[in-house]
Amino acid sequence: MKFKTYKGTKVTVERVYMIGDKQFVDLRDPxxxxEFRSVPVTEFEKGAExxxxxxxxxxxxxxxxxxxAGYKTFVKENKLNPLFIDNCLKGISKTxxxxKIYCQNF
Structure with a gap:
């Protein structure tokens, strides 16, 4: 079980979901x-999913x-391979x- 930090409290991620283009998480203090419900990822710690x-x-x-949805459409339209995208995000390759593909954590 991986623990994350939210407002100084160690929590577990119970659920990750999207509404439109915004991602939310439900958290629980074990x-x-x-429970912390519908926490926008922008309020969650760096390194969140x-x-x-x-x-x-x-x-x-x-x-x-x-x-x-926009991400998936862009990947499909440009015929990009998700495996190679992940390699760029992990730093294995850059392009x-x-x-040039890189990520910015919330």
């Missing part, structure tokens, strides 16, 4: 069972929340099909 993925090519930047 010590007392207190949600990430802004930046695709940069020819001086143009496009940013998407990973796995959002894929001419796109």
């Amino acid at each position: 010590r007392n069972g207190h 949600a990430k802004e993925v930046v695709f940069e090519k020819d001086g143009h930047k496009q940013t998407f929340v990973k796995n959002s 894929h099909k001419g796109f």
Whole structure:
């Protein structure tokens, strides 16, 4: 079980979901069972599951929340391979099909 920190409290992530292009999490304090529901990822610690993925090519930047509808459409339209995108996000490589790909944690 991985613990994250939210407002100084160690919590577990119970659920991650999206509403539109925004990602939310439900958290639980395992010590007392207190739940934090519908926490926007922007309020959650760095290193949370949600990430802004930046695709940069020819001086143009496009940013998407990973796995959002816009992200999936962009990947499909540009025939990008999710495995190679993940390699860029992990730092294994820097580019894929001419796109410099990197992430920005919320």
